[in-house]
Amino acid sequence: MPDPNHYQVIIVGGRPAGATLAARLGQAGLRVLLLERTTLPSRPAVSSPAIYACTMRLLDEIGADEADYARQTPKLRRWVYEIRDDFRTVNQVPEVWGRDYGYAIDRARFDDALWRLAARSPSVTARQGFSVTDLLWEGERVAGVVGKAAGGGEERFTGDLVVGADGRFSLVAAKVKAASHDVRTDLPTSLYYAYWRGVESYDGTGPCVQIYGPGYGLGFLLMDSADDTCAVVTEGQSAVLDPDQRGGAEAMYMGLLQQHPQLWRRLKHAERVTTVRGMKKVGNLYRQAGGPGWALVGDAYHQVDPIDGQGVFDAVFTARVLAQAILAYTRGEQTWPQALAAYDTEARAETFPMYRETLNRVQRELYTRHSDWAFKTWLRWISQDPVYKRRLALLITRGIPAEGWLPSSVFFGALARGAWGDVKRLWRRDEPALAS
Numbered sequence: 001m002p003d004p005n006h007y008q009v010i011i012v013g014g015r016p017a018g019a020t021l022a023a024r025l026g027q028a029g030l031r032v033l034l035l036e037r038t039t040l041p042s043r044p045a046v047s048s049p050a051i052y053a054c055t056m057r058l059l060d061e062i063g064a065d066e067a068d069y070a071r072q073t074p075k076l077r078r079w080v081y082e083i084r085d086d087f088r089t090v091n092q093v094p095e096v097w098g099r100d101y102g103y104a105i106d107r108a109r110f111d112d113a114l115w116r117l118a119a120r121s122p123s124v125t126a127r128q129g130f131s132v133t134d135l136l137w138e139g140e141r142v143a144g145v146v147g148k149a150a151g152g153g154e155e156r157f158t159g160d161l162v163v164g165a166d167g168r169f170s171l172v173a174a175k176v177k178a179a180s181h182d183v184r185t186d187l188p189t190s191l192y193y194a195y196w197r198g199v200e201s202y203d204g205t206g207p208c209v210q211i212y213g214p215g216y217g218l219g220f221l222l223m224d225s226a227d228d229t230c231a232v233v234t235e236g237q238s239a240v241l242d243p244d245q246r247g248g249a250e251a252m253y254m255g256l257l258q259q260h261p262q263l264w265r266r267l268k269h270a271e272r273v274t275t276v277r278g279m280k281k282v283g284n285l286y287r288q289a290g291g292p293g294w295a296l297v298g299d300a301y302h303q304v305d306p307i308d309g310q311g312v313f314d315a316v317f318t319a320r321v322l323a324q325a326i327l328a329y330t331r332g333e334q335t336w337p338q339a340l341a342a343y344d345t346e347a348r349a350e351t352f353p354m355y356r357e358t359l360n361r362v363q364r365e366l367y368t369r370h371s372d373w374a375f376k377t378w379l380r381w382i383s384q385d386p387v388y389k390r391r392l393a394l395l396i397t398r399g400i401p402a403e404g405w406l407p408s409s410v411f412f413g414a415l416a417r418g419a420w421g422d423v424k425r426l427w428r429r430d431e432p433a434l435a436s
C-alpha cells in the first residue's frame, strides 16, 4: 500500500511559478503536493501587474483560460512615454505569438486562476493556508517538508523532490543554503504602488500604460487595470524613494504624485482604493538551481528589477523548463544531476541576457543624469524613432532575443533620422517634434 503522505514532487509556494509547475507535472500524471501559505484569491506580498503575450503563450500551453485570469481587465495596446515637458512618444505593443496587447492584471485573480488550474489535475493535491516551516533530510538529500495549517498541528510529507517556488525570501533556499551568484547590488531600486478608481482616461482614446519620467532618479507608471481600476506605480533609486526620509510610504507616494501635474491631472478626482505597498531595494540575483532532492524555481531561483515587468514571465518560463527536467528524471531519461544541469542551462540562457539588459535600463533611466540638451536632442531623437521604438517593444515582449537587441546600426540610424528631422523642421521653421 503506497504511503499517502509520500509524493513524487512537493512544491512549496503556489503562485505563478509553483502553480504552473504543478499544472504541468499534474497534466503529465505525476503525484504532486502543492503547498501555499496564504489563501487565494489574494494579492502577492508585493508586485505590480504587467504581463505580456510571451507569458500568455506559456499559459496557453497548459490550458489557462485568459477569460478567467484576465476577467474584466482591459487589453493594453500602447505605452505612452512622457519625458519631462521635453517630449512624448507612443509605442504600440507589437504582435507577438498572436497577441498585440498586454495586461495590468489583477494578481489576486491571476494567481487564483493558475492555482485552480493546477488543483484541477487529479494527481495534484493542492493545499492553501499551509506554511512549510522546515525540510526533512535523509543524509545529504532533502526528503520532504514539515509544516502546519493555520490552527493545526505539525504535519510531515515526504517526496522524491522538493521544489522551492516560495518567492524571493525562499525558506527552501535558506534551509538548503543555496548559493547566490550574479548578484547585483550596485543599482538598488525601490518601488511603491496602489490601485485607484475613477482615474481620468489618458486621452479619451482607450486604455494605455502612461510612463512618465521627471528626468532623474525615478519614474511613474499608470496602467489601466481590472474592474476600472488603475495601477499607479513609482519606481526609483532606493536613495531617492526612501520612505524613512519622506514621512513614510503613504506620504512619500502621495506627495510625489501631487508634485507632477502630468500625473495629478488624472488622479485629482480619483479615489485610492488600496493602501500603498512597496519594496525597498528589490534584489537582483540568481541562486543555485538545485541539489540532492531539491530545486528552486521562479523568484526563489532568479530575481530581477521590476522596471521591465519580466518577473511573471521568468517564473512561468523557469517552471516550464523545470517541469521538462523533472519529467526527464522521473522517466529515467536523465539522472537528477543531469536534469538539474539542463534546467539551469536553459533557464539561464533565456533569462540572463534580459537580466543584463534590464539592469542596463535601470542604469540608463534611473541612474544616469542627462543634461537638458540631451533630453531635447539625442534622447528625444532615439526615443521617438520608429525603428528603435519597435525593437524596444519587441525586447520587452520577448519578441526578439535580448542579446544584441539594439545593434549600433539602429542606434546611430535613430540618431541620424532624428537629427535630420530637426534640420528639416528648422529649414521649414517648424517647431521640433515634441510628440510622435
Ligand SMILES: Cc1cc2nc3c(=O)[nH]c(=O)nc-3n(C[C@H](O)[C@H](O)[C@H](O)COP(=O)(O)OP(=O)(O)OC[C@H]3O[C@@H](n4cnc5c(N)ncnc54)[C@H](O)[C@@H]3O)c2cc1C
Residues within 6 Å of the ligand: 012, 013, 014, 015, 016, 017, 018, 035, 036, 037, 038, 044, 046, 047, 048, 049, 050, 051, 130, 131, 132, 133, 165, 166, 167, 168, 170, 171, 191, 278, 279, 282, 297, 298, 299, 300, 306, 308, 309, 310, 311, 312, 313, 315
Ligand atoms: C515591487 C515589485 C514589482 C513587480 N512588478 C512586476 C510586474 O509588473 N510584472 C511582472 O511580471 N513581475 C513583477 N514583479 C515580479 C513578480 O512579482 C515575481 O517575479 C513573481 O510573482 C514570481 O512568482 P513566484 O511564483 O516565483 O513567487 P511569488 O509570486 O512570490 O509566490 C511565492 C509564494 O510562495 C508562498 N510561500 C512562501 N513561503 C512559503 C512557505 N514557507 N510555505 C508555503 N508557502 C510559502 C508565498 O505565500 C507566495 O504565495 C515585481 C516584483 C516586485 C518586488
